[in-house]
Amino acid sequence: MAKVKGDIIIDIEKCKGCELCISACPQDGLEKSRQVNKKGYLYVVKIEDNCTGCTNCALVCPDGVLKVYRETKKKKEKVAEITNVTGDITVTVKE
């Protein structure tokens, strides 16, 4: 199964440790930390590298601490090779 790769960034100082994202994650890739943040909450950390960027954690987060990234499919760029050029070439650049 081709898996989409994703990643998240957690704003740990805003996190209140409600665990809603942990239960919402279909990959079980989140866990509570063993340290507290400035407010005294056990914040959430990513433990597994199996994020698919499904945004479920960010949707249920009441404090908006999560930023979700997902790998975009890279299109193979075709570069034309120019050989045997004779005469003038005009190139117009679209703005």
Added chain:
Amino acid sequence: MNEKRMLDDQHYETMLAEESLCTKENLVYETPAEALYDTPMHYCPGCGHGVVHRLLAEVIEEMEILHDVIGVAPVGCSVLAYNYLNIDMSEAAHGRASAVATGIKRVLPEKYVFSYQGDGDLAAIGTGETIHTCNRGENVLIIFINNGIYGMTGGQMAPTTLPGMKSTTSPFGRDVDTMGAPLKITDLVAELPGTYYVTRQSVHKPANVRKTKKAIMKGFEYQKLGKGTCFVEVVTNCPSNWKMTPLDSNTWMEENMLPFYPLGDIKVPQKGEN
């Protein structure tokens, strides 16, 4: 896997920084930056208010009505909503948010006006204002947060408290014989001719969050067309006053609140009407 768990947070953060995936073109979800201030909210951990605030900000940004929307904050937990939403907001006396929204909409009819109210505000002290606003068909959006309890004042019984549910003013559970049955105000306003779109949603699961966002967006779109009052109820939890963890409160809500307050559209525009 154990090795990964052993990593301390500092190492983890440096790992994140090295990750090339976190680039601007790969970004798929971000908290709205324009319509929502970047401040921590005062709500308890796991409270649904934060999600609804964020959804409102998302809808406002997506519809590009940041400078054309006016909100009315209620009295209750969300009394400080204007500290989080970067839009024009007004505060109303307890229960009078829909009346204030009516006034704003009549003076500035080209603006989008919404009121954001809790169940103690909308269904208890503001029942009269709510019913008459909906009956007149005022062209405003009413967002109603129903968690079955008075949150800010310390967990007293609200009109929407379930039968048998314990609160500080009903310590043996709500007795329907003496305290009355819960008030389904959303079903009540759906019967009135002035309302155009009435729905009940929740924000405890990702799918429900998406549906709620669509409902709020529909509310603003119908307001633009001048169709009448739109009423969006959001059934949420109150972990602090239900004395549960956020996860338990969501499970409790699913098992007890949702059978009584079933989710879904209650009044939708008839075909050919819009």
